[in-house]
Amino acid sequence: MTAHGSTGTALIETLKARLGEAYVLTATSDIDAHLTEARGLYRGEALAVVRPKDREEVAFVLQECAKAGVPVVPQGGNTGLVGGGVPYGGVVLSLTRLDRIREIDPVNATMTVEAGCILKTVQDAAGEAGYLFPLSLASEGSCRIGGNLATNAGGTAVLRYGNMRDLTLGLEVVLADGRIWDGLKGLRKDNTGYDLKDLFIGSEGTLGIITAAVLKLFPKPHARVTAFIGCASPYDALKVFQRLREAAGDQLTAFEYMPEFGIEIVLKHMPGSVRPLAEKHNSYALIELSSPQKDADLQSQLEAVLGEAFEEGLVQDAVLGSSEAQSQALWGLREHLSEVQRMEGGSIKHDVAVPVSRVAEFIDVATKACEVEMPGVRVCAFGHFGDGNIHFNLSQPVGMDKAKYLSEWERFSRIVHDIVHDMNGSISAEHGIGLIKRDELVHYKDPVALDLMHSLKRALDPQNILNPGKVVAVGENLPSAFPKVG
Amino acid sequence: MTAHGSTGTALIETLKARLGEAYVLTATSDIDAHLTEARGLYRGEALAVVRPKDREEVAFVLQECAKAGVPVVPQGGNTGLVGGGVPYGGVVLSLTRLDRIREIDPVNATMTVEAGCILKTVQDAAGEAGYLFPLSLASEGSCRIGGNLATNAGGTAVLRYGNMRDLTLGLEVVLADGRIWDGLKGLRKDNTGYDLKDLFIGSEGTLGIITAAVLKLFPKPHARVTAFIGCASPYDALKVFQRLREAAGDQLTAFEYMPEFGIEIVLKHMPGSVRPLAEKHNSYALIELSSPQKDADLQSQLEAVLGEAFEEGLVQDAVLGSSEAQSQALWGLREHLSEVQRMEGGSIKHDVAVPVSRVAEFIDVATKACEVEMPGVRVCAFGHFGDGNIHFNLSQPVGMDKAKYLSEWERFSRIVHDIVHDMNGSISAEHGIGLIKRDELVHYKDPVALDLMHSLKRALDPQNILNPGKVVAVGENLPSAFPKVG
Numbered sequence: 001m002t003a004h005g006s007t008g009t010a011l012i013e014t015l016k017a018r019l020g021e022a023y024v025l026t027a028t029s030d031i032d033a034h035l036t037e038a039r040g041l042y043r044g045e046a047l048a049v050v051r052p053k054d055r056e057e058v059a060f061v062l063q064e065c066a067k068a069g070v071p072v073v074p075q076g077g078n079t080g081l082v083g084g085g086v087p088y089g090g091v092v093l094s095l096t097r098l099d100r101i102r103e104i105d106p107v108n109a110t111m112t113v114e115a116g117c118i119l120k121t122v123q124d125a126a127g128e129a130g131y132l133f134p135l136s137l138a139s140e141g142s143c144r145i146g147g148n149l150a151t152n153a154g155g156t157a158v159l160r161y162g163n164m165r166d167l168t169l170g171l172e173v174v175l176a177d178g179r180i181w182d183g184l185k186g187l188r189k190d191n192t193g194y195d196l197k198d199l200f201i202g203s204e205g206t207l208g209i210i211t212a213a214v215l216k217l218f219p220k221p222h223a224r225v226t227a228f229i230g231c232a233s234p235y236d237a238l239k240v241f242q243r244l245r246e247a248a249g250d251q252l253t254a255f256e257y258m259p260e261f262g263i264e265i266v267l268k269h270m271p272g273s274v275r276p277l278a279e280k281h282n283s284y285a286l287i288e289l290s291s292p293q294k295d296a297d298l299q300s301q302l303e304a305v306l307g308e309a310f311e312e313g314l315v316q317d318a319v320l321g322s323s324e325a326q327s328q329a330l331w332g333l334r335e336h337l338s339e340v341q342r343m344e345g346g347s348i349k350h351d352v353a354v355p356v357s358r359v360a361e362f363i364d365v366a367t368k369a370c371e372v373e374m375p376g377v378r379v380c381a382f383g384h385f386g387d388g389n390i391h392f393n394l395s396q397p398v399g400m401d402k403a404k405y406l407s408e409w410e411r412f413s414r415i416v417h418d419i420v421h422d423m424n425g426s427i428s429a430e431h432g433i434g435l436i437k438r439d440e441l442v443h444y445k446d447p448v449a450l451d452l453m454h455s456l457k458r459a460l461d462p463q464n465i466l467n468p469g470k471v472v473a474v475g476e477n478l479p480s481a482f483p484k485v486g
Numbered sequence: 487m488t489a490h491g492s493t494g495t496a497l498i499e500t501l502k503a504r505l506g507e508a509y510v511l512t513a514t515s516d517i518d519a520h521l522t523e524a525r526g527l528y529r530g531e532a533l534a535v536v537r538p539k540d541r542e543e544v545a546f547v548l549q550e551c552a553k554a555g556v557p558v559v560p561q562g563g564n565t566g567l568v569g570g571g572v573p574y575g576g577v578v579l580s581l582t583r584l585d586r587i588r589e590i591d592p593v594n595a596t597m598t599v600e601a602g603c604i605l606k607t608v609q610d611a612a613g614e615a616g617y618l619f620p621l622s623l624a625s626e627g628s629c630r631i632g633g634n635l636a637t638n639a640g641g642t643a644v645l646r647y648g649n650m651r652d653l654t655l656g657l658e659v660v661l662a663d664g665r666i667w668d669g670l671k672g673l674r675k676d677n678t679g680y681d682l683k684d685l686f687i688g689s690e691g692t693l694g695i696i697t698a699a700v701l702k703l704f705p706k707p708h709a710r711v712t713a714f715i716g717c718a719s720p721y722d723a724l725k726v727f728q729r730l731r732e733a734a735g736d737q738l739t740a741f742e743y744m745p746e747f748g749i750e751i752v753l754k755h756m757p758g759s760v761r762p763l764a765e766k767h768n769s770y771a772l773i774e775l776s777s778p779q780k781d782a783d784l785q786s787q788l789e790a791v792l793g794e795a796f797e798e799g800l801v802q803d804a805v806l807g808s809s810e811a812q813s814q815a816l817w818g819l820r821e822h823l824s825e826v827q828r829m830e831g832g833s834i835k836h837d838v839a840v841p842v843s844r845v846a847e848f849i850d851v852a853t854k855a856c857e858v859e860m861p862g863v864r865v866c867a868f869g870h871f872g873d874g875n876i877h878f879n880l881s882q883p884v885g886m887d888k889a890k891y892l893s894e895w896e897r898f899s900r901i902v903h904d905i906v907h908d909m910n911g912s913i914s915a916e917h918g919i920g921l922i923k924r925d926e927l928v929h930y931k932d933p934v935a936l937d938l939m940h941s942l943k944r945a946l947d948p949q950n951i952l953n954p955g956k957v958v959a960v961g962e963n964l965p966s967a968f969p970k971v972g
Contacts, residue, residue: 107843249778357593
């Protein structure tokens with residue numbers, strides 16, 4: 001709280017006068033939850049947490065902060081996993097009061113929502129209008145659309161529907177100087193100049209503050225079938241994926257990978273969960289086919305492909321979840337996998353992607369490299385196999401000191417990210433860069449690309465007041481990127 | 487040829503020394519075809535046409551032009567419709583020698599191609615590898631991938647597969663100063679910083695020179711059914727579209743609109759073409775359903791929806807093209823519509839989009855407005871109805887002087903674009919801005935968006951040497967935007 005002393009005090013008074021005392025919070029107890037992030041890896045500080053009610057108030061906050069030279073750190077549900085919402089001085093701009101669904105246009109198959117809408121609320125509103133809004137991720141009950149946009153969120157439906165970028169047609173953004181760009185168009189085609197929308201999506205609040213968006217809606221799936229297969233290796237799983245993609249096309253809506261270790265810890269920690277196949281296998285995949293057609297015969301399609309793969313030994317065993325209850329039980333195994341890792345001690349996490357053609361090789365090579373590096377480490381590589389996106393997490397050896405284990409984070413990251421990099425992959429598939437990967441990005445990103453990013457940052461935020469220190473490292477006294485653990 | 491006199495001569499010599507005499511053309515007969523565009527609406531001038539063979543030579547050309555302060559105008563197949571490739575001084579950078587397919591990765595379902603590849607070549611190579619590259623447009627036999635990328639090309643498959651932006655995973659770009667950005671990743675998910683790819687796609691050569699791209703491939707459709715329907719109005723056609731989208735989802739791969747006038751002129755000018763329905767109707771739609779599943783029963787699906795719509799009077803008549811030959815005959819009506827307009831005298835053209843929910847209203851309102859403005863004008867509103875994208879073309883009244891008619895271009899554009907703008911639409915859906923709509927863009931675009939575009943242009947091309955005078959109006963002595971007609 002050392003910086004911006006008297007300037008800060010004057011700014012707070014100005015903001016209170018416009019937003020109301022109740023919406024400019026400074027008491028420690030009021031702002032405490034906004035200074036940390038989900039995993040407790042970082043703890044920041046802030047002059048205040050401001051809670052504007054609409055885009056005009058957001059614009060006012062930005063104007064005043066720009067005048068005062070005070071940083072602005074936007075927050076939605078504060079569920080991010082890369083420290084992108086942690087403030088290091090300045091003002092936290094909470095967007096939770098901008099939570100209106102402004103419009104649903106069923107014929108255009110779009111909805112216009114404000115940044116503070118909870119993802120689940122948006123999914124439900126789409127459902128009530130007879131449509132599907134497909135973005136689906138673990139924190140959907142508390143994350144907000146603005147955060148989904150700022151991080152170009154992914155999740156389990158990307159294989160079929162794309163990530164947040166692909167689900168967005170238009171944006172409304174407040175710029176660093178407080179001007180409002182109204183790009184809320186619901187057009188499928190628009191070639192009138194540079195693609196501003198995609199510049200802000202995924203920029204993690206460092207180029208502008210997204211206040212609303214026009215989202216795409218899709219026909220609801222009326223038929224669905226789920227399967228759980230066991231394979232001898234990720235290589236076999238990849239061959240099965242390829243055949244399903246060719247046969248089912250866009251009816252293939254999920255192909256999620258899990259290792260035997262993942263199944264083991266779900267069974268151990270989740271009461272009521274049941275091993276889906278009789279025997280243990282090296283690799284598992286949760287497969288879903290769906291269609292808007294009520295009478296689509298997805299089950300025969302899936303059985304045909306899996307039957308053939310079984311004959312050839314690519315699939316060792318399989319079970320079909322044809323009822324909704326069976327389907328949910330199978331999905332449950334996948335969905336609980338994130339949380340149960342916490343119960344196995346320290347976990348060093350990586351959110352990486354490689355070309356789909358190399359995803360099996362990546363799992364294989366990276367697993368062996370980590371096991372050699374630290375005998376006893378338990379690799380939990382799982383996730384969106386069909387997108388080439390693996391959550392490559394490493395549970396600590398049984399009995400090791402947790403803090404000591406977590407102090408190896410940087411060393412393991414180098415090993416895993418080097419392998420990813422060699423495979424022309426990405427060190428952040430869906431979580432973003434934020435703080436935790438800012439310096440890793442400098443290490444791995446093409447220098448020309450980094451320089452372009454800096455040019456864009458300077459062009460759109462010349463004062464460096466939008467979420468400074470995140471994504472691109474500009475200026476001095478940057479907050480430390482690697483989490484303080486132990 | 488007045489500008490860059492001695493500088494120009496020295497530059498040409500430098501380029502010849504590196505690229506070879508044969509690839510730096512200056513004779514009028516050699517460069518003439520590069521100074522005009524498809525419709526003959528503009529004629530420019532250039533110091534030379536250079537034909538580098540690879541990205542390193544492109545980089546060299548950019549470095550030298552940047553040093554000399556000489557503009558660079560990139561060209562692919564030079565098939566653009568907005569004057570975006572017409573040079574006004576400087577050097578034309580022809581990318582046709584960069585025509586290698588660098589890689590096809592069947593498991594990743596991607597191909598890496600150079601900017602100079604002809605679209606048809608790319609489609610064919612994808613086909614031989616067992617995949618579909620879906621971009622499809624009238625000039626596919628001569629347009630080049632670089633131009634498709636630079637203009638974010640659309641066409642008839644956007645409804646199902648998206649436009650060029652959606653079909654692209656990675657890019658290689660030479661920047662204004664000659665540095666090369668290698669962003670050729672074939673990743674489905676990559677959240678490592680700002681979205682540079684989409685900044686260059688659709689920027690019409692004004693921010694960088696695209697030299698290669700990683701493109702998405704799709705499973706080939708193995709089942710396909712086509713229908714041609716007649717409706718009493720575009721409003722009824724819209725209701726049919728909505729039902730098909732809900733029932734068939736992504737199996738609905740085309741919904742192309744044609745008016746009775748369009749059918750009339752195709753029948754008149756294309757020998758062998760046959761009226762597909764017994765009676766005349768106000769509005770027609772060409773519908774296609776397709777699926778990668780060999781045994782998908784698309785015909786019953788389509789018949790069910792159309793049968794119900796017929797019962798309710800939304801469809802007045804329909805014919806199904808179940809054989810490949812019938813299907814091709816129906817597509818032929820749509821595909822010939824662009825060329826036959828030329829045979830009906832002067833045509834004032836607009837490439838616009840509105841939200842799909844307003845596409846019928848747009849056709850209705852804009853048609854009436856133009857008919858009131860000039861009795862006898864013949865409205866040919868057709869195209870990608872399911873994307874909300876209409877080619878709103880106006881054939882001259884019979885017997886009117888062509889030049890006199892075309893001199894009304896600006897007046898009609900104002901009428902049509904005002905209606906589009908009021909409906910929150912786009913004055914350029916798929917052709918781009920180039921020269922022809924540069925000043926219209928200033929008239930209609932949100933001033934904040936325009937200002938952002940200028941900031942980006944300054945950041946990436948501070949010397950304003952990349953395709954100057956196109957898309958954004960920077961500097962003085964700009965070439966005139968409206969075509970000189972008559």
